[in-house]
Amino acid sequence: MYTVHAVRLTAVLVLALALTGCGPSEQSVMPDVVGTQLDAAKSDIERAGFGGEVEVLGGGIFGIANEPNWQVCEQLPPAGESVTDPPRLTVDRSCETAAEPTEAPTEGDAPSAEPVPADPMITDITVDELLNKLNSGEMGGIKVGDQFRLTGELFMSDLWMTGASGDYSVLLKAQDGAQDLMVFVEESDAAGWQDGTKVEMIVAMVEVTINGETTDGWLRAQSAKTIS
Numbered sequence: 001m002y003t004v005h006a007v008r009l010t011a012v013l014v015l016a017l018a019l020t021g022c023g024p025s026e027q028s029v030m031p032d033v034v035g036t037q038l039d040a041a042k043s044d045i046e047r048a049g050f051g052g053e054v055e056v057l058g059g060g061i062f063g064i065a066n067e068p069n070w071q072v073c074e075q076l077p078p079a080g081e082s083v084t085d086p087p088r089l090t091v092d093r094s095c096e097t098a099a100e101p102t103e104a105p106t107e108g109d110a111p112s113a114e115p116v117p118a119d120p121m122i123t124d125i126t127v128d129e130l131l132n133k134l135n136s137g138e139m140g141g142i143k144v145g146d147q148f149r150l151t152g153e154l155f156m157s158d159l160w161m162t163g164a165s166g167d168y169s170v171l172l173k174a175q176d177g178a179q180d181l182m183v184f185v186e187e188s189d190a191a192g193w194q195d196g197t198k199v200e201m202i203v204a205m206v207e208v209t210i211n212g213e214t215t216d217g218w219l220r221a222q223s224a225k226t227i228s
Helices: 002-021 038-047 127-134 137-141
Strands: 055-057 071-076 088-092 122-124 147-153 168-172 181-185 198-210 213-226
Touching: 038 071, 038 088, 127 137, 127 147, 127 181, 147 168, 181 198
Parallel strands: 055 088, 122 147, 181 213
Antiparallel strands: 071 088, 147 198, 168 181, 198 213
């Protein structure tokens, strides 16, 4: 009788273990991916146990063509929380922290003269060179406010239009044909332009707000003149 009871007890334990193994798996826990490159962040989330699609916000004018060039600046849910819905990652070229506030002047400090702003430096560049910088990591070091002088040929005038930001844009042809350069201009300046018109422009890197989201990577003409 003792042997029969032992066999029955063993069978009960095996059944209990099998039922435990068939239960629902633990929920995924969101890792900390802020500050990491987008491709690495997605891999970390997948290794944490979430196998679904990850929602990505941001991407600038050209979208996200190369994930290692984009850095995660915000995440939802926060690190350590369970993942019940698709995680949301907000990305940018780089996540710059706010500058530390300077100390307020104390009594007796002599007011310093305000520095005279220097004229912005304008870099001569070709359409293709500028496109290569914009599509490289950290946009080739280009910052908001940087200015460039370039000469290009206008084309695809049927796509010139006023976009969601309220800016009128034209297209400059790239020599390699891989991608063309979009520039915001005054619509009145483009009134006499057409496909094949050559122009010389000074363009600046600017930020644009579309549907409540502000991104950089956009170019606006500071001046433009027709060459031929």
